[in-house]
């Protein structure tokens with residue numbers, strides 16, 4: 001689509017994205033801006049400066065989040081929030097998260113420049129520590145404002161032994177007053193996040209943006225198979241109870257299982273496997289492997305999990321193995337609001353584009369926000385599906401299309 005048709009200021013947005021990428025820059029195109037680090041603070045201060053200049057009321061909260069707000073005609077109405085995060089992985093890219101924060105700011109700034117007074121308040125949120133690399137657990141800011149931190153989370157340490165509590169204090173936050181920064185879900189009308197896809201689907205479909213239908217919930221299990229160890233040269237094939245052979249059948253069957261419904265977004269991964277005792281000439285005694293099963297449809301995920309249990313049971317019995325399955329938890333899938341998806345679809349067609357609807361296989365702050373209010377997400381195409389890497393890349397043109405859609409979606413949501 002023609003850039004001149006955008007209402008948003010695409011070149012201002014691009015300049016900001018690339019100026020922010022200079023803070024914590026690694027190599028030519030990468031970013032290292034770990035949550036609550038000095039570079040993080042510097043980046044957040046720059047975003048705050050842009051928010052101030054645009055005329056938003058800005059503040060840091062006690063979770064290390066940055067909030068820019070404009071009031072609506074009805075000050076007491078629940079707010080529409082646009083946001084994402086600007087913290088990164090240690091070897092990260094410049095688009096993950098940042099386009100959602102700066103795109104949100106661009107949308108609000110454009111609305112103000114157009115002289116449009118929203119009926120309800122609008123907030124741009126830059127969430128603290130979405131990535132979770134530094135302290136081992138992520139989505140900190142979005143869980144924090146909803147009162148969902150876990151016991152002992154402030155005492156978790158980074159690689160240098162610095163606790164999250166210390167890091168928050170260094171940032172300027174007061175970890176003893178976290179409740180003051182919590183939101184009441186009644187004060188939130190909707191949360192809309194624009195993010196790079198971090199997958200290859202939009203590129204394959206040759207479209208700039210997509211509308212997210214929901215965020216997959218992962219199911220995590222650990223499977224242990226036990227057989228008989230023995231000498232690789234002396235135990236006849238017919239006399240073996242080899243757990244690695246059993247595991248191989250299970251892993252292959254699991255891989256087929258999650259592909260059994262054509263066009264469904266289900267994904268299944270065995271990402272870790274341990275063989276004990278492990279040696280070229282030893283038949284293994286014990287094999288442990290992990291299961292990561294994700295789907296946007298809870299029912300289908302349950303069906304697959306049940307089928308996987310049957311596969312494990314049958315394979316173990318065929319190979320004479322004992323097995324245990326450890327429940328490592330997971331989260332439920334989160335649906336995007338059908339109303340917001342409809343708004344995005346109708347605004348897209350006004351823009352002359354037809355974004356596909358797709359699931360998010362990765363977590364986002366939107367996963368938490370969906371529990372508090374209506375949630376919507378826009379995905380922007382990224383090259384080769386690469387992210388969490390300096391090679392991560394989205395074009396200015398695609399980001400502009402996504403931001404225009406974000407802007408139009410926001411305009412519809414700020415009307416009472």
Ligand SMILES: [Zn+2]
Pocket residue numbers: 085096097130195
């Ligand atoms: Zn992200």
